[in-house]
Each structure stands twice: as C-alpha cells, then as structure tokens.
Amino acid sequence: MTDERRFPNSxxxxxxxxxxxxxxxxxxxxxxxxxxxxxxxxLTTNSVRxxxxxxxxxxxxxxxxxRVSVTDAGPGQPTIRSPRPTQPTGRGLQIVRALxxxxxxxxxxxxxxxxxxxxxxxxxx
Numbered sequence: 001m002t003d004e005r006r007f008p009n010s011x012x013x014x015x016x017x018x019x020x021x022x023x024x025x026x027x028x029x030x031x032x033x034x035x036x037x038x039x040x041x042x043l044t045t046n047s048v049r050x051x052x053x054x055x056x057x058x059x060x061x062x063x064x065x066x067r068v069s070v071t072d073a074g075p076g077q078p079t080i081r082s083p084r085p086t087q088p089t090g091r092g093l094q095i096v097r098a099l100x101x102x103x104x105x106x107x108x109x110x111x112x113x114x115x116x117x118x119x120x121x122x123x124x125x
Contacts, residue, residue, distance in 0.1 A: 004058040009048055017044040017057050017070075024059050025066065028122055035099045036066055036120060042092035043070040043116050050074055051114075061122075065101070069117040078105055078116055 003024050007013035021040045025033040040057060047055040051074020060067040078093060093116075096103050100118035107114050 002058060002060045004056055006054060006056045007044070008054050009052055011048060013055075014041055014044045014048060017041070017055075020057065021059065021068070025061075028066070032066070032120060032122055036068060039096045039099055039118055040068060040070065042095050043068075043118075046078065046092050046116070047072040047074065050076065050078075064123070065119050065121050067117060067119045069115045071113050071115040073113050078114070 005017075005020050007017055018037050018041050021037050022033055025036060028036075044055060044057065047053070047070060051072035053073040055070055055072040058069040058071070060069075081093070096116070096118055099120070101120050103116070103118035105114060105116050
C-alpha cells in the first residue's frame, strides 16, 4: 500500500508531514512509528532548509517493512555531515543512518528532483 502527500515549503509543513506519517502508521508498534516520524521530520526539515521547494512524502508498506521517500526539486546533493558538538544543525542524515535499516538518495531521470528514502522493519527480527 502506498500513501503520498505533497507539502509546501514551510516550517509548518514539517509538523504536518510528521503528523501525516503518524496517522498513516497508527497501527504499527509505537516505537517503529515514532522512529519513522523522527526520520521524516529530519528529511523534511532538510528539504525546507536546503531545497526551498515544495516536497512530497510517500509511504510504502508491506507486512514486513515501511519505505518512506521524501522528494523535492532543490539543487545539490544531500551529504552526511559531521558537525562539531557546538553546531546546532547538521545531524539529520546521521539520524536517518542510525535509525533506518537501509537508506539512500536518488535523482529523477530528468535530474530535476531528488529523493531521500529509508526503510525500517515493522516487527522485530
């Protein structure tokens, strides 16, 4: 089952994307849904801050896993940063890498959009 929603480029859209995710995954174990929501918050915040375009969140579910994709039309390539402890930002992709079972970045065939995606198991292995 796939669920997708588009959001405007605004700080409020990050909160709405997180709520959308939690509503969509309300039947999953709370720890799984919360981890997915944290990662969605990180990726949508990156989209708002760096892409400065509207973005979409797609949630694909199977019985075993959830795959979430955040897509925007911003320039540049997301990279994992290593901020100093005194720097207040720059940890979003580190958080995704730590919480996800798998993750990656892809570009659309025409190069106009990029997608950061991740997967998580829906039940303990």
